[in-house]
Amino acid sequence: MAEPTSDFAIDAQGVARRFGTRWVLRGVTLRVSPGETVGLLGANGSGKSTLLRICGTLLRPSAGAVNVFGHDVVREADAVRARIGFLTHSPGLYDDLTARENLEFAASMLGIASADVDRALERVELTYAANERVRGFSAGMERRLSVARLLLSKPQVLLLDEPYSNLDAAGIAMMSGIIAELVRGGGAALVVLHELAPAAGILTRTVTIQNGRESTAAGVA
Amino acid sequence: MTWNNDWRRVRAIAWKDLTTERRSKAGFNGVVALGVTILVLFGFALGPDAQAMRDASAGVLWLAALFAAVLAFNRSYQVELESGALEQLLLYPGSRWTIYTGKLLANLAFVGLMLVIVVPVGIVLYQVSVPATWPALLGVLALGATGICTLGTFYASMSSRSRAREVLLPLLLFPMLVPALLAAMQASKALLNGDMMHEAGAWTKLLVAYDVIFLIATHLAFEHVIEA
Numbered sequence: 001m002a003e004p005t006s007d008f009a010i011d012a013q014g015v016a017r018r019f020g021t022r023w024v025l026r027g028v029t030l031r032v033s034p035g036e037t038v039g040l041l042g043a044n045g046s047g048k049s050t051l052l053r054i055c056g057t058l059l060r061p062s063a064g065a066v067n068v069f070g071h072d073v074v075r076e077a078d079a080v081r082a083r084i085g086f087l088t089h090s091p092g093l094y095d096d097l098t099a100r101e102n103l104e105f106a107a108s109m110l111g112i113a114s115a116d117v118d119r120a121l122e123r124v125e126l127t128y129a130a131n132e133r134v135r136g137f138s139a140g141m142e143r144r145l146s147v148a149r150l151l152l153s154k155p156q157v158l159l160l161d162e163p164y165s166n167l168d169a170a171g172i173a174m175m176s177g178i179i180a181e182l183v184r185g186g187g188a189a190l191v192v193l194h195e196l197a198p199a200a201g202i203l204t205r206t207v208t209i210q211n212g213r214e215s216t217a218a219g220v221a
Numbered sequence: 222m223t224w225n226n227d228w229r230r231v232r233a234i235a236w237k238d239l240t241t242e243r244r245s246k247a248g249f250n251g252v253v254a255l256g257v258t259i260l261v262l263f264g265f266a267l268g269p270d271a272q273a274m275r276d277a278s279a280g281v282l283w284l285a286a287l288f289a290a291v292l293a294f295n296r297s298y299q300v301e302l303e304s305g306a307l308e309q310l311l312l313y314p315g316s317r318w319t320i321y322t323g324k325l326l327a328n329l330a331f332v333g334l335m336l337v338i339v340v341p342v343g344i345v346l347y348q349v350s351v352p353a354t355w356p357a358l359l360g361v362l363a364l365g366a367t368g369i370c371t372l373g374t375f376y377a378s379m380s381s382r383s384r385a386r387e388v389l390l391p392l393l394l395f396p397m398l399v400p401a402l403l404a405a406m407q408a409s410k411a412l413l414n415g416d417m418m419h420e421a422g423a424w425t426k427l428l429v430a431y432d433v434i435f436l437i438a439t440h441l442a443f444e445h446v447i448e449a
Contacts, residue, residue, distance in 0.1 A: 090305030
């Protein structure tokens, strides 16, 4: 079967999502090209994370469609999952496993060599805590370990939900470096942000979600 | 290649579940304690008539195993929910049935280990003599545990995202387990009494049919349940 092709890393057309009777998204259209890092801004409850979760196959849209490199997130969810790296708000780690064991588990689930685990730990500067259980980790260390897990799959599209939260200055620089590196390699990133400042140096543009629709598409100086 | 990857995922999930359980300890100790407590309480209710206790032993043993196993099923998904790990599990590409099979194998090992402790306690408490047919009895225990774990793991995934999961799981599970429990109890009772009437075979066949049907059905349905 021919590989679907698309000029866009993410192509969301008229995406709407309802929870019960409340419409959180009311028809968002958003396109992210390879090489772009797009910041997604908006007030609490505006639907930023909902849009990200739809792009990441964790939620189905009530209306509209999203394609990731030409693959529909509902009908071809597995192909989408193979291309994305999703950093959710919660770390999704197992407290009673060590940092290395958490990554080895992820490597097994992804079907990749566990040799990559050490490189990922080194990249997020957690080698010193590799054999410690996650239960004793600070929130910042958990964030770094989640990023290390993200690196294992070498994603083409990064979906990041508040990636800078709980990170110190060195962690913020590391996170920006990782995003920039992946995007330079032909990928794209959609980043939910509460504050623009930490990511300002790497964003191509920002989009603001207001009342369930995209309201601003601005370049970042 | 795909089969190798799927099997690798199954082993990874079973290993992860058993390792986290072994390290936290609280789950297994609680499950075994509940199983033994149920045996003791039923013993008080039935005693001191030794014959009545022996007659009821198979039924009580299976009920104790069932109630204790429900704790284990709830716990196997609670670990995933604690820090959003279930979402991460769903973000990995690949067949969904591997998640179910991995958890099923871990639960089988967990419940099997619990039975290794609870059954001898039951034999002593209920003054049951070990029959000559004990290898067949072990087979019935394995088949019964498979039936309980197959549906228990499946319904725990269904109820895991509900706030009332502790209540919902037994409500969904117990009615569906009636045929398996009945077959396991009757086969065990016949074998404990030496199987003079050759009843155990028919009940065991029912148990095998139940296990096969639900192993297939739950594997086919799991993707729809977990993605919902």
